[in-house]
Each structure stands twice: as structure tokens, then as C-alpha cells.
Amino acid sequence: xxxxxxxxxxxxxxxxxxxxxxxxxxxxxxxxxSQVVFATTGGTTTEALQASAYETLAESGIEVLEETPxxxxxxxxxxxxxxxxxxxxxxxPYDTIEQCGVLYEEIDxxxxxxxxxxxxxxxxxxxxxxxxxxxxxxxxDTYGDNPPTGWEDYYDPEFPGERGIMNYPKDMGLETAxxxxxxxxxxxxxxxxDKAFETLDGIRGNLHFFSTGAExxxxxxxxxxxxxxAWPTRLAGAQEKGPDxxxxxxxxxxxxxxxxxxxGAPNQDAAYELxxxxxxxxxxxxxxxxxxxxxxxxxxxxxxxxxxxxxLNTEEKSEGTTITRNDEWWGENRDEAxxxxxxxxxR
Amino acid sequence: xxxxxxxxxxxxxxxxxLASHCGFSSNNLGVTPVSTSTATGDDKKANRRxxxxxxxxxxxxxxxxxxxxxxxxxxxxxxxxxxYPALELLWRSFTDPESGFGNYVRIATDPVxxxxxxxxxxxxxxxxxxxxxxxxxxxxLMSIATDRWRMVLTAVVLIPLWTSLMARTFAxxxxxxxxxxxxxxxxxxxxxxxxxxxxxxGVVIAMAQVMLPFVVMPMYTNMKAIDLRLxxxxxxxxxxxxxxxxxxxxxLSFPGIASGATLVLVLSLGFYVTPALIGTPQNxxxxxxxxxxxxxxxxxxxxxxxAVALIAVTLILLGGVRIATKTKMSDSQSSIGGR
Numbered sequence: 001x002x003x004x005x006x007x008x009x010x011x012x013x014x015x016x017x018x019x020x021x022x023x024x025x026x027x028x029x030x031x032x033x034s035q036v037v038f039a040t041t042g043g044t045t046t047e048a049l050q051a052s053a054y055e056t057l058a059e060s061g062i063e064v065l066e067e068t069p070x071x072x073x074x075x076x077x078x079x080x081x082x083x084x085x086x087x088x089x090x091x092x093p094y095d096t097i098e099q100c101g102v103l104y105e106e107i108d109x110x111x112x113x114x115x116x117x118x119x120x121x122x123x124x125x126x127x128x129x130x131x132x133x134x135x136x137x138x139x140x141d142t143y144g145d146n147p148p149t150g151w152e153d154y155y156d157p158e159f160p161g162e163r164g165i166m167n168y169p170k171d172m173g174l175e176t177a178x179x180x181x182x183x184x185x186x187x188x189x190x191x192x193x194d195k196a197f198e199t200l201d202g203i204r205g206n207l208h209f210f211s212t213g214a215e216x217x218x219x220x221x222x223x224x225x226x227x228x229x230a231w232p233t234r235l236a237g238a239q240e241k242g243p244d245x246x247x248x249x250x251x252x253x254x255x256x257x258x259x260x261x262x263x264g265a266p267n268q269d270a271a272y273e274l275x276x277x278x279x280x281x282x283x284x285x286x287x288x289x290x291x292x293x294x295x296x297x298x299x300x301x302x303x304x305x306x307x308x309x310x311x312l313n314t315e316e317k318s319e320g321t322t323i324t325r326n327d328e329w330w331g332e333n334r335d336e337a338x339x340x341x342x343x344x345x346x347r
Numbered sequence: 348x349x350x351x352x353x354x355x356x357x358x359x360x361x362x363x364x365l366a367s368h369c370g371f372s373s374n375n376l377g378v379t380p381v382s383t384s385t386a387t388g389d390d391k392k393a394n395r396r397x398x399x400x401x402x403x404x405x406x407x408x409x410x411x412x413x414x415x416x417x418x419x420x421x422x423x424x425x426x427x428x429x430x431y432p433a434l435e436l437l438w439r440s441f442t443d444p445e446s447g448f449g450n451y452v453r454i455a456t457d458p459v460x461x462x463x464x465x466x467x468x469x470x471x472x473x474x475x476x477x478x479x480x481x482x483x484x485x486x487x488l489m490s491i492a493t494d495r496w497r498m499v500l501t502a503v504v505l506i507p508l509w510t511s512l513m514a515r516t517f518a519x520x521x522x523x524x525x526x527x528x529x530x531x532x533x534x535x536x537x538x539x540x541x542x543x544x545x546x547x548x549g550v551v552i553a554m555a556q557v558m559l560p561f562v563v564m565p566m567y568t569n570m571k572a573i574d575l576r577l578x579x580x581x582x583x584x585x586x587x588x589x590x591x592x593x594x595x596x597x598x599l600s601f602p603g604i605a606s607g608a609t610l611v612l613v614l615s616l617g618f619y620v621t622p623a624l625i626g627t628p629q630n631x632x633x634x635x636x637x638x639x640x641x642x643x644x645x646x647x648x649x650x651x652x653x654a655v656a657l658i659a660v661t662l663i664l665l666g667g668v669r670i671a672t673k674t675k676m677s678d679s680q681s682s683i684g685g686r
Binding site: 071072073076167168208209211222223224335338339342343345346347 | 458459462463524525526544545627628629631636639641642643644645
């Protein structure tokens, strides 16, 4: 009896602790619009939003709880169990297209404050919030007077240098290989796998695969690779460490990141608030200030800071050669492409 | 004094834990097993008393209930957090994306799987051999060192074990850099600058370090129990040092080698963190292939089937090792003891 009396408060305390913990992890089923859970990448993007969008929401009494990384497997497990703990998911347009209505809620575009916002690349379940480009970057200290001039050089086995590439087909290894093989930009899709892998085979011995932006940055900075199919957001960081990093402004591949509302999300009203806060001028300016991205809010100018501007795709630099990733194709073919890519890498 | 404590507690405890992991009884290792179950003895005693005294029946019942009560939380923990997810995994491998043996047929016909399995087994074998070769002299040194040195040697092996695996792996990334200290060491011996990060040798070096305690401790426990007078005896009968080692010490230390090697082999087969961070996708191991299925393709069913396949491969290898070591052990026993 005595023991039970002691046990009860203890159990209650335990339950409270457990509830607090799960609440911190994502506010299960709280439905309370004073908070919103944002699953995102972390890193520079997130830091910029912390200082902008999160602040905006805090002023209107909404707390943003952050979950990093934005693990898609977790998202699937959550929506499958119909008990999602996340509200807004930092995604890619091809995923919001493919999984619309499954992983993501349809967006009510009447609730998106689109003043000045370029929604051209929006889809039913995805709102674009930043635009950037996959580029061919190289170490100018190494190449001196004979730098690469395009994807033909990157994929030319005779062209010297170690190459870096991300170990995800969605990061344009297939498209750039086809461009390297001389395929016309208009004929890229549907992807000709055989031709792409044949081209990749040629430089296989000099390829280094990376899975994080940090690895990419380090490899460029310490000379492990001489050129890279790169994320532009990591180039300034690599250059800071010493080498002179240059970009070949020939056929950069434009992409956008999208925000999706998680299917069955507990705080959907607040989710719209967060999306609107990320699209507004303050947040877009905060993003543009720290990364070479083109804001989706056209009222916001791109950065003119030299270390950002240098890696920013502009019409003057790329002269109409920019190619846009086909998100429709990727939505339908992502799994097959990933399987084929993994098989090729492991061959 | 220290030696006694170390042997009777730390090392033996460790040993028993290891032995139960890899299916070797601690008897093989020349250690008296610690009695883990006193329950049966208690029961018998209690039963005898019960016929004499009905109040002790109650006491006994209470004791049993108490035992159940104590056992319930860990049991619930294991059932809920290990058995249930494991069964779910197995279930999904037969039902996701559709019910049937589809996932297993796919494993059998997927050329990537066989490539990765062969690579993983080879990798695990290399790591095992490397660890054993490094650990053997080290364990021997530990077994003959003075108390103070033994303490130092033990600490050197165990302290890394208590450090986070992630921290250690990131440390290896720094050490294995192109212009890093390990490459410098190779250069010192005239091998020129070597690339280790992202290569098989780099992964082997880092994995062998991670595995070292798991092979040193069983070997040490075994070697400590070897009667060194046997060596003197054989020497006095005219055996040359190498013969003494080959005919006496090596066979006697074999149970330790077998135990440590088995443990490292099993751990290496399922290793993920170190090969994922230090290796490259081209030399990815089985764990990494499963991770691709989960993280990128979100194919839980196929990933589950792959995990089952990995367990099957591990069990087959363990069975092989078990048979091999049994023959070996009876050989060595008959050659030494004449039994």
C-alpha cells in the first residue's frame, strides 16, 4: 500500500516527462496553432530562416519547432501511421508532385500570400521557396590557363583532374553526363540511362562520391577533387579555405526547393503562416544574403556581396544556356533512377 | 591484487558477455563461468521447505511474484523495443510492397546484392585478420606485464571503446586525410604519400581500431590462464623457441583467437558508421546498401529482406567458423594433453 502511494506520483512524473519530451520532438496531435513543426535541412538555409521567418512568427505568437534533418523515410513512416508530428516539410518539387495527396496536403493557394512571389514552379502540393543551380565548379589554382569549359570536359576521360559528384542521381549526374555526351538540352528527358552510364563509365576511375554538402566543400577545399558537379551553396565555404574556386557558366542546371504541408499535419493553419513567412521579403532577403540563390520573391534583389555574387547564376553569365531540371520526370522516375544509380556505383 | 580484480571482474565479465554474444561458452576460454542462475537451486530448497511449512509456500509464492515483477520491465522493454520491431521487419519483408516472396526473389536475382555481400564478407575477413594479428602480441604483452603496465595497456585498449563511435570515426577522417598523419607515417617508411580516405585500406585501418578491444580482451583472458610452465617444460626438453610457440602456446591460445575473431567477424559484417563515413559508395558494405533502400528508396520491405539475408549470411559464416574451430580445438587438445 505504502509502496503504491509512492509509485503513483512517480509514474505520474514519468508520464509528464514523457509527454514533455514528445512535445519537444514535435507536438503529437496537439492541434495547437501556437506552434508549427518544420522539418528542414539544417545548415545555412535554416540559420537564415531562424533569424527571419521564425522571428516573424514569434511576433504573432507562433513558435517554430525545428526538426533536422528532413528525413523522407521518417516522413513516410509518419504519414503511413497517420500520426504525423511534422507540419511543414522542406522538400523538392518532384517529391511534392509525385507524393501529392499521399505525403503532402494539397495547397490552398488562396491562403498563400503571393504578392511579388514567383509561383511559376509551384505544383499542387508544393510551394517553391528558393531557386538555385547545379554548376560545374573547378579549382582555378590547379587548372591555371586550361580550365574546363563545359560538361564535355568534365566527362572527357582525356581531360585531367579528379572529379567530385554527389552520390544521388537527383543531383544531376545523369543529365550532365548526357550533356557531356553531346545530347541537346531539349532531348535530355526521358533520360537515356544506357548512354548516361556509358559516359559516366569513362571517368569512373577519377570520380569521388559524396553524400553531404560538408564533404563536398572539404574535398574542393583540400584538393581531393579538382572539379565538381557542385551545389553552389557550398562553393564560398570551399573558397574561404584557400583555393580559388571558379564556376563554368555553361549549362548550369536550375532547380528549386519546395515547401510541402505534411498530410494530416496537426497544425495546418500555422503551417500556412510559416510558408507565408518564408516567402515574405524579410526571409527571402535573409536567404539571399547568405547563399547564392535567386529569391522567389521578386521584390527582393539578389545579393551583391562578392562572395555570394560570384557563384550566382545570372543571365549575363550563363547567356541562355541554363537548363531546368524536369521535376515531372523526376517525380515519376526517381526510384528507378536511384536503383540504377546505386547498381552502377556498386558495380 | 589489481590483477585479481581485473581478472575476476572486469575481464571475466567482459568475456562472458562476449561469449554469450558469439556462442562460445566461457569454458572454451579457460575461465570458470560465473553462475548466472540461482533460481533452480532456490526453487528446490523452497520446495523442500514447503512440505514442512505452509507459510513458506506463501513466502515462496511471493518471492516468485517478486521475481516476475522484477523481470517484467526488462522483458517488456525487450519485447516492445526489439522483438516487436524485428518481427515487423520480417513481416514487412513478406508483405511490402506486395505479399509473397517477391523481395527474396529480388535479392536472389539482384546482381548488386551478390556483389555487395561478397565485398562485405571479404571486408569483414580482412578486418578480422588484421585485428587478430595486431591484437595477438598485444594481448600476450598484457598477460605477462606487471600490474601497473597491464593497467596502462588495458586502458589504452578500452578508453577508445568508451568514446563515441561517431567521434572516433570523425577523428579517423582527420587522421586519414591526404596530408594527414597516417599518410605521413607511410611516407616516413618510404611508401610515398598514400590516399587512405575513401579507400578499402583506410576503412580497414579505422575498423580494426574500433574492433581491437573486442579481440584483445578475449585473447587476454585466455592467455592469462595459460600455464607458462608448459613453455619452460618444452624448452627444457629441447624445443626451439618457434617450436614452443607453434606447438604449445599457439594451440593453447587458440580459444581466445577463435572467440575474438568470431566477435569481430560478426560485428564487421553489419558495420555501418565507419564504412559509410570513411569508405566510398563504390566499396560500400551491406549496411550501406540497406541504408540506401531505407533512406532513398524507402523500400522498407526490401530493406527488411536484406536485413534477413545479412543475418542468414552471418549465421552461415558463424556455423562455418564453429565447425572449423571445433575440429581445430580437439586437434590441439589431443596434441597437447593426449586426451
